[in-house]
Amino acid sequence: MPKYDPAEIEPKWQSFWEEKGMFKTPQYSELPKYYMLVMFPYPSGTMHVGHVKNYVIGDAVARYKRMCGYNVLHPFGYDAFGLPAENAAIERKIHPHDWTMKNINTIRGQIKKLGISYDWDREVITCVEPYYKWTEWVFLKLYEAGLAYKKKAAVNWCPKCMTSLANEQVKDGKCERCDTPVTIKHLEQWFFKITDYAERLLKNLDKLTGWPEHVKTMQRNWIGESKGARIRFKVDGSEMQIEVFTTRPDTLWGVTFMALAPESPLVEQLVLPELHRELEKFLEKVGQQDRFRRGAADVEKEGFFTGRYVINPVNGERVPIYVANYVLMEYGTGAVMGVPAHDQRDYEFASKYSIPIRQVIKPAQDVVAGKAYDGPGLMINSGELTGTPVPEGMEKVLSWLEEKGLGKRAVQYKLRDWLISRQRYWGAPIPIVYCDHCGIVPVPEKDLPVKLPYNVEFLPTGQSPLMLSDEFRKTTCPKCGRPALRDADTMDTFVDSSWYFLRYVNPLLNDAPFIKKDVDYWLPVDQYVGGVEHAILHLLYSRFITMVLHDLGYLSFDEPFENLFTQGMIYKDGAKMSKSKGNVVSPDDMVEKYGADTLRLYILFMGPPEKDAEWNDSGIEGVHRFIKKAWTLIDQIISMPDRENGQLTQQEKELRRKLHSSLKKITQDMEGGFKFNTAISSLMELTNTVSDYMEKIPQENWNISVLKEFAEKFLLMISPFAPHFAEELWHRMGKNTSIMKEKWPVYDPDALIVEETEIAVQVNGKIRDRIKVPVDAGQDEVLKLALSSERVRKFVDGEPKKVLYVPNRLLNIVL
């Protein structure tokens, strides 16, 4: 009997699958399509088992769906441009291109050793010309649609990466990639107008029923919709007006001051001349406050009185205008009406500067003093509306304002436009030319790609490296032909990854990014698998770009991902795996030690795949024991010559029942969504049952045909998880087709039928005995059987008050 030797069988089947082109996906087929997508990796190093988890999950689904009769698209690629790879390359004094390509080769090799069934003909690499040409095209399309624009703005700047960053790439005031505190720079940069899609991005979330709730919540929070009103206040003694946004127009009567953001252009215009010098001092002080620190609730409120007043439109009151550090220029109008009684921030501010605090909402119960009250109640001190309950009053105020032309209903979002310019080398060039005569000129589509030159001093200096390359920068204006300069910035990596799932459909196409008919056939993605860390970055950007391309007529769908699954991370010694911590588990080492199938099985068996899991060296040992045991068992079974058996004995029936109930259960686990851990435990149970049978029954009495039925179905069921193992034994069984081409087995309902079943007998809700009863026996019969049990009778004293019977499960005798 040959030993289980993955080192021998795994490479053999990997070449077999490759030579026969078994992973290739036909572009069209009679079969229903299924697009199984995993988030492609940054090739910034080698992979650890945490990355592998994503691909193993995807492969299990892809292989299962193929067996269920789908035409499955299961592609792979590399998010190859961008900071992570570039920073790593610089650290090693290697050119980012060379470093990236080297890593891609390594990763591809690592994945091939795992037997993941990717259609390698469709591999996509974002940093090669045939790809980034079309990333540039995406930019042009947005530009043409007025959705890409350039403006000078205060932008997030990472001093270490020496580039600007999108809001989404700043976490807790730090650079998402390197954790360096982010500062502010005033730069002229390109933005994508994602805010135009804020409402749609939010609304569509309700349609995405196949997305986890927490991801949708995160996106909702990020988009941050607030409904309220924009209201204009007249400046006293002037024609000027100040507009504010508020969610609480019902508290208008409680306004006792007005506050402007320090950056507001109104500040200069309004301040009394004699206060100018003092204002300068104040602005300087506030300007030094870190923008992200300023945005924290525990920062002391600071204000400056401009000496001017506004008139409250509802009651004609004159209230002072302040400049306040807690008012943000980027949100709303950069001006806030101060209602200290009903807003905590206004309350703190008013207390500090002795501004009156006037209550205009009366809560149903007394509330804590020293705090603003922002709950429901009755309007008071509010003129005609005094006595009106809040929701109704809100409507009345809004109508009144609109009638008088003083304000209007408004929706405000937190989402800002997407800053896509990066002052770095390793990215897709922005296809824009600056001409002294024609101004900003887009590069015509026929001239794409604007090539990223290889020989450039790429070290980050804070200035775009491409600025230093005359060869790159100097060009002629596409419009007038005079000398002109190219934009020297490159695009954010997230632009590359916001459309890659479309490119897999026609990866080799030269004259277009994709073919509409093909994309409409394959998309939306049926199942997307990846990490939660992309909940708002990649997943929001991809949705946005898809909507834009849809609106421009390039796509027939406006949401790219129908179902999303976010897998948990793998930890080691309580921490994320990282080279610096030295707790990395390499898939190569595991493949060498146990084989790819064991690694795949273990990753899926660790726990529910959406949860984080701790890597355990003896855990993988246990799975390895299981696969060896199954190997020995099946190898033994398939070497037995067939023989006739008569009627099935009781044990043989039991065995078949276990087989078919496992099949039913595992199918449910696969269909019910990603319950690989329990599916594999069912395979283990089944193996144990068969092994017990073979041990207890003398060999000459074994029912070979039942055992062979087990072997065949078992191999089919395990093949999405452990494909090499399954393929090898499948062929040893004498089959000459690949197990990949087989149908997922269907359980035999007849095999599940039993004559007798065990039920629990309770007395007053407590289990007292377990008895065997005929299946579907009536209550009377079961009760009679139960009462004949000594253990039950002991507790039954007198007539039962009530008897409850759950057929085939449980009988409860209540006294």
Add this chain to the structure above:
RNA sequence: GCGAGAGUGGCGGAACUGGCAGACGCGCUGGACUUAGAAUCCAGUGGGUGAUGAAUCCGUGUGGGUUCAAGUCCCACCUCUCGCACCA
């Protein structure tokens, strides 16, 4: 503070619409095989009382409740994880 999710043996985790808590795996204990180890196999393994048996009680974060029956439903609370957080 707001929002989302989770608390089950020594550990990872099972448990369908309320119906036998702890499947499966790890670990541990004892045993077989072996000169020995590795590997493999067998038995046991939530806690208590009891004698190792029979038996019996307690047990799913805490406290209440609904129910014949609660890990599962309801109310209150505690703890942890994640996300957001001066967004007017």
